[in-house]
Amino acid sequence: GQIEKHGLTNLRIIPHDAKLVLQQMFTSESLDGIHIFFPDPWPKARHHKRRLIQPDFVSLLCDRLKPGGYLHIATDWEDYATHILHVLRNEKRLINTATDYAARPAYRPLTKFEQRGMKLGHTIRDIIFTKIA
Structure with missing residues (x-):
């Protein structure tokens, strides 16, 4: 509804698996930026393998970003924020725009997920990296 309300024409919503969409619908170096806001943290240790932000997925994201493009991830789970920082720092094509x-x-x-996290007293973390040109 907000897309129509604001007359936005430069974005699309694709209700499908993000990995498949990136693999099949976007070419290398075709995106200026990627936003991933409040991905499922899978808080139990035995489920961490299900987290979206993993080295192989970040490698795919980097391939689809243009040089100088950015990756912006927001989360309210401290453990996941630490994990995300670790994964992104280990991707040689990315550089952090902040110290942490x-x-x-x-x-x-x-987002509703951010509002829920704030009510629970969680710290909201924004993590923004750019692809090295």
Whole structure:
């Protein structure tokens, strides 16, 4: 509804598996930026393998980003934020735009997951890396 309300024409919603969409619908170096806001943290240790932010997925994201493009991830789970930082720091094509966590950019919408996390007293973390040109 917000897309229509604001007359946005430069984005699309694709209700499908993100990995398959990136693999099959986007070519290398075709995206200026990627936003992943509040992915499922899979908090139990035995489920961590199900987390979206894993080295192989980040490698795919980097392939699809243009040089100078950015990857912005937000989470309210401290353990997941630490994991995300570790994975992104180990991707040689990415560089952090902050020392650790970035300030919340004004463009990032307030999501229902963020609101829930704030009510629970969770710290919201924004992690923004750019692809090395």
